[in-house]
Amino acid sequence: MIEADGLTKVFPGEAKGTTVTAVDNLALSVEEGEVFGFLGPNGAGKTTTVRMLCALIGPTAGRAAINGYTVGQNDQAIRASVGILTESPGMYDRLSAERNLLIFARLYGVPDPAGQARKYLQLFGLWERRGDPAGSFSKGMRQKLAIARAMLHEPRVLFLDEPTSGLDPEAARLVRDAIEQLKGEGRTIFLCTHNLDEADRLCDRIAIFKTRLVTVDTPAALRRRLFGRQVVFHLGRVDGALAETVRALPFVQEVKALDTKLVVRLDEPDTQNPAIVRALVAAGADVQFVGELRRSLEDVYLQLIQTAP
């Protein structure tokens, strides 16, 4: 759905003769129906990347194709076939929410502008407020309205540039729920964010990006790659012998005893946990509860970003 190869954007710098490389040699491939997280700190080049992929600005080098259309060759077709939530929603504040949507529905050549506007106003719970000026909306509502605006022409690919940045947690949740709804419809979503939790929650795969692509993987694999997987066994009582029993198993990489818990590092909890449970029970332990210790993605992210050149 989205393919990029060697994608590069160089801007003229503030001082004469200098340049700023915002995006350097980016290669990525996003599958149909995938929610793809594009995670990077401020100034990483996320917005620049989205602008290039949506045919708003031209790449300095490299190529990209969206929905089979090549950037630089079928720009109008790209713009007609993607939806974009730009970094700032840019509503017409003096006009009603519905009027805002109708304008864009007509610009996108939607056959039934009023019907589409109604569909998305209802989907995002804004129908009751459709007659109010967009300027009177809360930040979260404006953001949902902006996402609705990007959906009117039913794009198969949706770009969301930091949809929850600057929102309070409540509003951010509303917006995230809205994205979740769209995800359920099988659309390809390219989600720029610097919110790890959000990427973790919504995305099938995450690219960590800072001018260059640092890595791409599923959220779970990203965690595992850096830390392995850790399973916590809650036992009524822990002693050195129990820890030794587990450590003796061939696939166990590391065992730590923490008051009434054993934290075990291993590769495949799905198949290896039962063997550990059997061994523990045989050794007389009371297994109360088994769970995976989820390392926060933030740890992974910070480590990757800090070691990136």
Add this chain to the structure above:
Amino acid sequence: MNTTRIRTIVEKEWAEVFKNRLVIVTVAALPLLFAFLPLVVLGTTAGTMSSAGDVTDLPPSFLKACGALPPFECMQVYILNQFLVLYMMMPLIIPTSIAAYSIVGEKTTRSLEPLLATPITTEELLIAKGLAAALPAIAATWGSFLLFALLAPLVGATAGVSAAIFSPTWLTAVFLIGPLMAVLSVNFAVMVSSRVTDPRAAEQIAGVLVVPLMALIFGQIAGLFVINFTLMLSVAVVLAVIDAGAIYLGAQVFQREAILTKWK
């Protein structure tokens, strides 16, 4: 060229811009002022000047241009010609006020990017913004002129003076130069809007366009030239050439990438 998209933007501009009081005042008050000012002048001069005592103060070249017109009416035509310049100024002032709000306004609210992300071409967007600013200005100018021209006989304009008002000189100025001025104004406003972040600043900078027109007023007062059909036709031709250049430059500035990365 997609007319639905152009019409959508024009309607949107009007819906938005005419919610701004300052713009309404400019678009509505100026034409009324410019219609009634010459009427007042006509009415007062018709009442007081029975003899043509100071006609000799007129530039000789103008007196000659009056031909068979009685000296007193010649005087009135001379005075009204100063207002003719105001009619050429109106389509220059009104569009800058609308265009400045519609372009700088969108720039500051960052609503241009979602617009540029749609399939609209930058030509369509520029034409739409241009029409949204130029059409009300042209309508206001024409309406103002017709109001003045039709009411003139009621405040004492003689048949000779009315004929001067409906002469090719006036009609060229109002109906040909007017729209050409509006086109120049819009494109100039686009260029200025790309550089400033305050609509009022854009409006004021674009205001320098009226300077050459002031020269026309003072030129006539100084007797440097006479406002006649030939002069108006020459102005129209020169303006058409300048317009072509302004449209080209406006379109150069109004490019997707430039708007998103260079406009400050």
